Amino acid sequence: MTREQWARVNALFHDGLARPPAERASWLAAATSDPAIAREVQALIAAHESDGAFLESPAVAFAETTAAPSAPLLIGRIIGPYEIEREIGRGGMGVVYLARDTRLGRAVALKAVSRGGTDAIGRARLQREARAAASLAHPGIATVYALEEDGDDCYLITEYLQGRTLREELGDGPLPYGRWRLVAIAIAEAVGAAHAQGLVHRDLKPENVMRTEGGAIKVLDFGLARATTPPATGIVPTITQAGALVGTPGYMAPEQIRGQPLDPRTDVFAVGVLLYELASGVHPFGAGPGSGGAADAGGMVAAGDVLARIVAEDPPPLETRSMLPPAAVAVVARALAKNPEARFADGRELADALRALPAPAQTPSTSGTPASGERPIAGSHDLRVQERWWVVHQASIAAFFTLVLVPAWLLWRDVEPKYLRLALRLVLLFSVAAGVSVRLHLWFVARYRVGALARERRVAWPWLVATNISFIGALAVSAFVLLDTHAATASVFFGLAVVHAVVSLMVEPATNRAFTVPPDDADGV
């Protein structure tokens, strides 16, 4: 059909639609002598009038039906010597499978890395990158075993690791300083080893770092990001072994966002974001977790804002969001410098800076060398001595409050006038109820969610002050009121008020400080 014919079809289509259906056939026969045009107009009107919302919703609305290939298609299949057993993760770019190497009898992870029709150049690059990644022999990097080709499709075979990704670990809250330092060193060293071989990861994020069941830190997917990415840009969403759906742009360096050339310093930035997140539990540029589970429309809206913030804004100061010592905060800040020149040159330099940080003296998990990150890291309930003192302090005050309640309640029976008695009892009841619950809450947080403690303590602070003041006030006022009738009790109450004032003003801040600042720093080192 020529363009002229098509223009005529268009005109007749609209004319025809304007007429009653019964008249259309005769009208059309009179309107055109070209049977091709008549046929086309008829077919178009029929298509138009058939029901349906064809193309009315934009294509992206159905993107999920065009996304990653469905898993069962490969299961049971044999690729090279690898027999695919089951799916262990999936994401925007495809699926990761657990497979068995039939020759060696070991379990491997298998990822389909082609996108249906990788062209010759893309394939050559993939091979080159896989070869480079396979040459990396470092305990902190998941080993690449092979690149299998099967028709148009390529499969990357890597070490099969069991454990949790840092994304999953982040769900438990931020890491305490000692553990943070060990994890940080392990990641930086692994990344640095790759940099020394001329490889840049380009897609470092919590989903791509795993803590194995043995406690080792492993960086996954080296060489994959670049291999599946057009040369000019940085990152394409890749899949991870844990199956987090990726595409969160929160770990891209400013130069990556601008489409500028990348080098090891791009990875340094990503590690900086990761370290910030591990220390504080929050993303420095406000990105939601990539694997947050339930969909939130906000995550989508935030993505562009996150990129804009990475390019233009400094993250909120880490010292207010974490319990890291100032030297560690400075290392993270330097890794997050907007200008690559101002960052550490590569992973190794970052690792050196991290190793130079003071190790928290009495953390059980820091004895021994942290170099390979092989040591299992202690559970969050292993508190340092200072932390134990702080816990004891909170528990004692809670007990003290509760114990005072009973004698005070009984002795105040004689307090006159009545409204004063009532007021004293109410105030005391408030201080004890609120004070005890807040302290028990903090104690619980310190024991089971130590990472969230800084935030919880900020929230609890006004309550603690209010309950302390009202407790001291109630005791002091009752001491004055009872002075004439029960001199001994009054002086005991007065004494307790003074003791608690001293405790709140001096002892509590001291135990708080001891808990917060690593001992090396507290000693002024």
Next chain:
Amino acid sequence: MSDQTPDPARVTALIADARAGKAEALDALLPIVYAELRRVAGAYVRRERPGQTLQATGLVHEAYLRLMRDRNVQWQNKAHFCAIAANAMRQILVERARARNAIKRGGAWARMTLNEGTAAAPEAAVDVEVLDQALARLAERDPDQARLVELRYFGGLTIEETADVLGVSPATVKRSWMVARAWLKKELGGA
């Protein structure tokens, strides 16, 4: 960073500055570009089916990276950018569909599952790969209509927005859209 629609004149000015090599202009453009892509995926996000937002985020992100990669295709103005964004979205969706179809055709070993894409509405049954080919044929007889479909279907633009981008009246867009849609429906056997 804000959700308000940016002033097209400002966007065009920024694009001109970015082309002149001003890094600040590119940085200022970034949230606007992203907002544009987000708008493209907007209908998708509004559905808020579990798990879809992440999928859409990945899609927008991929489109953004593609735009950055193709920066040598320089944006002339906001309308031109919309067209490029729609085209990027088309390429991504077609590539995904192609990969998927390739696997579906993969031979006797393939075990089809019936429950895949259960969340999709019946109207979703458009094979993007086939549509892409039909659209290429439409472009031979009427490039403007093909562009219009690209903007509407892959770019997610409304009739009014499409009219704005193409510089014609909404009524014209509506008429062309009716014909193009009917023709594609016929070609895809959807009638």
